[in-house]
Amino acid sequence: MNALKTIAYIAAAVFIFFGVLFIWGAFSPNGSTGWIIVGIISVLIGLGLIFIVGRRAAQAQAQAQNVQVKIDLPGGVSLDTVKCKSCGGVITSDNISLVNGAPMVTCPYCHTAYQLTEEPKW
Structure with a gap:
């Protein structure tokens, strides 16, 4: 072009x-x-x-650009359930979105929005 x-x-x-x-x-x-x-x-x-x-x-x-992020996980990964920090409701992958490069969670029950952070493994 x-x-x-x-x-x-x-x-x-x-x-x-x-x-x-x-x-x-x-x-x-x-x-x-x-x-x-x-x-x-x-x-x-x-x-x-x-x-x-x-x-x-x-x-x-x-024209809008659609960005998809695909994550390749290593072999021995176990999946835990994610719960809301405020009400304890179960969060699904539909409630997690990428905003400005940071994963944001919006609770479907109490409508609280916060950034998803990874806890240290040790």
């Missing part, structure tokens, strides 16, 4: 450059009034290319 964007910007610059040359040449002693029309059309095509490419880049940036 970046290559097409670069090519479109180069083509727009060429259209605008030659459009300005045609408009400028129309006012020379050997110029023709038809050159003004050709120059204006060329400049408009160049500006249109810039507008279209800029708009597509903005649309691509606006």
